[in-house]
Each structure stands twice: as C-alpha cells, then as structure tokens.
Amino acid sequence: MKRYVSIWFRHLITDRWVIRHPDLKDTAFVLAAPKAGRMVITAASADAEKQGILSGMVVADARAVEPNLQVFEDKPGLAARLLSALAEWCLRYTPIVAVDCDSGLILDITGCAHLWGSERAYMKDITARLRGSGYDVRAAVADTIGAAWAVCHYGRITPLIEPCKQSQAIAPLPPAALRLDAGILERMNKLGFYQIGSFISMPRSILRRRFGQQLLSRLDQALGQLTENILPVCPVEPYQERLPCLEPIRTAPAIEMALSKLLEVLCSRLLKESKGIRKVLFKAFRMDGGVQQIEIGTNSASCNQQHLFRLFQLKVSSLRPDLGFELFILEAPVVEDVEQTQETLWNISGSNDQAEIAELLDRLTGRGGMDIVHRYLPDEHYWPERSIKTATSLLDKPQTKWRTDRPRPVSLLPQPELIQVSAPVPDYPPMLFRYKGQVHKIKKADGPERIEQEWWIQDGLQRDYYCVEDENGARYWIFRLGHYGTNQPEWFIHGFFC
Incomplete structure (x- = not known):
C-alpha cells in the first residue's frame, strides 16, 4: 500500500530571510515585487500576518496598517530554488520527492518509514530537523497525496492518517482542502457546502452537473479511487x-x-x-x-x-x-x-582470462584516472590519424583488420605537425628538416608511400610518406602534402619509430 507525506512550508521565503538575517526574527517584514506599477506583497512574515498583512496586498496599504513594516525586494524564482534544494535534502528520507506548487513537498515514503521504527518517528524526525533549521512546517501522512495534502493544510487532527481512513480524515475539512479552483469554491460556499462530508456521499451526476469534473477528480484522488502521479526532483535509478x-x-x-x-x-x-x-x-x-x-x-x-x-x-x-x-x-x-559462462576446473587453452584483464584495467584507471588507459581498434579510413578509433569496452570487436603490410610508427601524433625541410628534388625525401627548433640531417630514407583520401571526398588530397633516419639513428615518419607544381607543397611529421 502506498503512503505519502505532504510537507507545507507556511512561510517559506520569509523563514529563509530570517535564517540568513537573524535580526529579523520576531519582526514584521514582507517581500514585494512590482506589479502593474505598484509594489505588491509576495510573502509576509508570521509577525506581519498577525497584524493582518497578507500576500497580494499593496505595500502602501500594508504600511498604513504597520508604519514600521520592513519591505524587501523579492527575487524571482527564489521559492522554486528553495523548494528544489529542500527536496534534494529530503532524499535522505526517500528516493521519491516532488515539489508541490510553490510552498510544499510531496514524499512517497512507501517502504521507508520502518527504517526509523515507525511512521510517527519518521515524521517526527523530518519535522524536528526542518523546524530546527528555522522553517515553520506542517506535515501529514496518508494513503493518498490528496488526503495528506488536505490534512496538512487544513486538518486539526492527528497528522498520521491510518491506512484506508482517508474518507473519515477529510470529511470535516473545508472544500478548499481538495485543491479546487476559486470559482468552484465560491459556488460551493453559496450553496452552503462548508465541509467535504456534506457532499462526499452525494450522487456523482449531480456534483458533476453543478461543479464540473474537477471536483470529482480531486475527490477521487483524495479517496484513492483515482491515481495521482508526481514528478520526482531526481529520477529514481532502477538499480x-x-x-x-x-x-x-x-x-x-x-x-x-x-x-x-x-x-x-x-x-x-x-x-x-x-x-x-x-x-x-x-x-x-x-x-x-x-x-x-x-x-x-x-x-x-x-x-x-x-x-x-x-x-x-x-x-x-x-x-x-x-x-x-x-x-x-x-x-x-x-x-x-552479462553472459553466464560455465567454469572449468583448470584452463588448458592457455588464453588470457578476459575478466582478469578487465579488472586489471579497472584498477589502473581507478588509480590514475580514466584517461591513462586506452584501447584502439582499426577503422575504415585511409589517413593514419583517422584509421583508428577508441574502444569503450573490451567486448568491442574490430570491424576491419589492422594493416600490417607496411611499417608504421610506434608513436603516432594525434595530428600531423608542420616542419621546415630542404628538399630540392621532387619525389625524393628532404636532405634535412627542422622540428621544434632542432635540425635533423637525414642519412637514410625509405619511400614514398602514397596515401590518398577516400574517393568520396571531393577535395581528395594526397600524402607521400617517408620513413627517414637522422644522423643520431632516430627514425621519423614524415610526409609531403600535395604535388610539386605551382604551389609549394608542405611537409609534416606524423610519428616516431624509435
């Protein structure tokens, strides 16, 4: 059986102001915002409400009631941000918490209260901690969201509604406890319906004809005859x-x-x-x-x-x-x-255990971060920097074979880097090249190996690669981009053999 808690912050924004500014405690103050050329009160403290100052009043009228009234500018969206933060705080009590309008929260506590011993202890812990933080709160628990909300806002009985007792709990409450529109409440007041119990047993056809479908829907939600869904602030992970x-x-x-x-x-x-x-x-x-x-x-x-x-x-x-x-x-x-595999007494294949390799890689990345271990697979591209791709799992399989018919460098640069060369003879490697300020004289060279772009690329460029060795025995993979002709070709270094 589902159980819900409704929490009502009676003075949410003004309580927050008192928490931030303790000198405002026991002081009549309001928050206001401009509306139609006038400053209108959006929130009033408990002391201001005792003097008849309520939300919706014009500041000038409120000051006529209390000349010493302190007025502060309201910040747009403050209530929503506060409720969102409080909802995340309530995740310690249940994984399903939703914001209720602009002054409350709804908690789905199904299967949670027993961790505190009982629903009474559960509710006591929530309300005590919120009140200890400085918030004026009321709370109630029931089988349905509607019943919990009604008792929380209008109830004068115990806030713990026993299972299947929501009908008796809401009967003495006013129709406003059903969260009805103002127009419906006005018509019901004119007809003398001051308590839910005065019409809860009336024929549905009469209620629908006089007050519309909303009354029936809200009543059914409160009684548990119609499901009411909530939108959690944090989606619940299935695992x-x-x-x-x-x-x-x-x-x-x-x-x-x-x-x-x-x-x-x-x-x-x-x-x-x-x-x-x-x-x-x-x-x-x-x-x-x-x-x-x-x-x-x-x-x-x-x-x-x-x-x-x-x-x-x-x-x-x-x-x-x-x-x-x-x-x-x-x-x-x-x-x-995961696939269930049959374990053997001993491994006679001599092959590596895939699970052990994966766990070793997990430990390495756990110590040094996810960026220290990479696994690459061949990809169907001609240019070397695009002919490999990163594998995200050991289960990923290559879609093509590694090319082994030509030598490739041990270390490949992510992108080719421009170098200055001296190469007077076309289709021959340069005599020397300058890389990062250092001049390398070439003693041996092998090439060229022409690598073109894919045929479907319109501006198909060509690269002529050379494997060269300098006077110190270091070997490099360099290439010329373009042909000798009217435009001077450019040379790049792309990798290192040793």
Whole structure:
C-alpha cells in the first residue's frame, strides 16, 4: 500500500530571510515585487500576518496598517530554488520527492518509514530537523497525496492518517482542502457546502452537473479511487540501494563497511537478473545537508563485489564526513547484460582470462584516472590519424583488420605537425628538416608511400610518406602534402619509430 507525506512550508521565503538575517526574527517584514506599477506583497512574515498583512496586498496599504513594516525586494524564482534544494535534502528520507506548487513537498515514503521504527518517528524526525533549521512546517501522512495534502493544510487532527481512513480524515475539512479552483469554491460556499462530508456521499451526476469534473477528480484522488502521479526532483535509478545510519558515520572503516553492505545487496540483485555494472555511484549524505559522491567505472560489465569494493577503496579517502554521514546511497546508472559462462576446473587453452584483464584495467584507471588507459581498434579510413578509433569496452570487436603490410610508427601524433625541410628534388625525401627548433640531417630514407583520401571526398588530397633516419639513428615518419607544381607543397611529421 502506498503512503505519502505532504510537507507545507507556511512561510517559506520569509523563514529563509530570517535564517540568513537573524535580526529579523520576531519582526514584521514582507517581500514585494512590482506589479502593474505598484509594489505588491509576495510573502509576509508570521509577525506581519498577525497584524493582518497578507500576500497580494499593496505595500502602501500594508504600511498604513504597520508604519514600521520592513519591505524587501523579492527575487524571482527564489521559492522554486528553495523548494528544489529542500527536496534534494529530503532524499535522505526517500528516493521519491516532488515539489508541490510553490510552498510544499510531496514524499512517497512507501517502504521507508520502518527504517526509523515507525511512521510517527519518521515524521517526527523530518519535522524536528526542518523546524530546527528555522522553517515553520506542517506535515501529514496518508494513503493518498490528496488526503495528506488536505490534512496538512487544513486538518486539526492527528497528522498520521491510518491506512484506508482517508474518507473519515477529510470529511470535516473545508472544500478548499481538495485543491479546487476559486470559482468552484465560491459556488460551493453559496450553496452552503462548508465541509467535504456534506457532499462526499452525494450522487456523482449531480456534483458533476453543478461543479464540473474537477471536483470529482480531486475527490477521487483524495479517496484513492483515482491515481495521482508526481514528478520526482531526481529520477529514481532502477538499480539503487540505500542505507540510513542510526548514528553519524565519521571513520573510513565504517564508511567501507556501509559500502560493502550496499555492494553485496546490489551485486546479488544484478546477478539474479544476469546484469553487470559498468558505472556506479556511491553517495554520502552529511548531517549538515551536504552531499558527497565518488564514482567508478569498469571496462566490462562486472558483479564481482570484491573487485568493485577495491576500486571504491582507492577513492574513499576523498570523502569528508565533517559532522558525519547519515545516509549512503549506491546506484548503478549504467548496467549491461552479462553472459553466464560455465567454469572449468583448470584452463588448458592457455588464453588470457578476459575478466582478469578487465579488472586489471579497472584498477589502473581507478588509480590514475580514466584517461591513462586506452584501447584502439582499426577503422575504415585511409589517413593514419583517422584509421583508428577508441574502444569503450573490451567486448568491442574490430570491424576491419589492422594493416600490417607496411611499417608504421610506434608513436603516432594525434595530428600531423608542420616542419621546415630542404628538399630540392621532387619525389625524393628532404636532405634535412627542422622540428621544434632542432635540425635533423637525414642519412637514410625509405619511400614514398602514397596515401590518398577516400574517393568520396571531393577535395581528395594526397600524402607521400617517408620513413627517414637522422644522423643520431632516430627514425621519423614524415610526409609531403600535395604535388610539386605551382604551389609549394608542405611537409609534416606524423610519428616516431624509435
């Protein structure tokens, strides 16, 4: 059965101002923005509301009520940014958190409350921490979003609505608790419908004819007869495991213990589904609201818990717990199918174990970064710098064969670099060339080897490559671009043989 929590920040923006400016506590102040040539109040503090100053009033009228009223300029989008940040903070309680209009949050707590012992303890922890941060909040939990929202905003009873009791919970509440449009509420007030219980049992045809479909939809949502969906601030990863902590975690051994437990559960689940991890994130939520994370990747899909743990161990020291971590989340955003293979007692083929090679590469990249290990495959292009491509997985297979009929340099430059040469005879290698300020006199040369662009390229250029050796025995791969003729050809260095 689904369970939802509705949280209402009664003075969201003004509470934030008091948090940032403690001297405003117990002071009547408002935030205002220009509208139709006048300054209109967008948010009023609790002390201002006690004096009858509400959102929507003109600042001049409000000052007539309270001459000492302090007015600050409202910043566009501030409420949305605050709610988004608070929603991310609430991820420590549930993976599904959504923003509710401009002053609240909706939490799907299905299967989460038992980690705190009970729903009452769960709710107490959320509200106590938010109030301790300086926010004036109300919260309620129910089977449906509509019922939780109604009790949170208008209820005068316990905020914990027992399962299947939403009908009794919303019956004494006003129609506004159903989140209806102002026009519908006005018509209902004229007809004397002051409580939901006064019309909840009326025939649906009469309600639809008098008040429209919205009333029926909202009523069905509150009663659980119509599904209401929410849009989480963070999409829920299908492969995610969570571990809340009863006490703050500060030490590396304790962090590694939590990581090991999460890996055990996640790898066990993936093994059952014949899947392996290619990328996995370990997120640590701090007591002060901060979130830190470390990430690892694998060269091939893996469910080897010990191997993945060793990769994480290389980065655990980068986590800074400060006051301590209260929640750990392990999620695998990238997984791949893995083939189940029959193990043998001994390997008589003499071939390399693909899994061991992949794990070795994972450890190397874990220590030095993803950029220190590269694997290349041949590609169907003529020019050398385009005849190779980077492989992202050990499972990638070449689509063509490596060219072995001609010598190729041990080190190939990513792009050819221009050199100055002395080459008076056409179709012959130069007598010397200058590269990075150093002159190399050529003693031996082999070539030319002509390499053209693909036939479908309109401006098909030609390169004449030479393997040359200087007086020190160093060998280079150089080429001439273009033919001798009216335009002076250019020379480039492209690689090194030794």
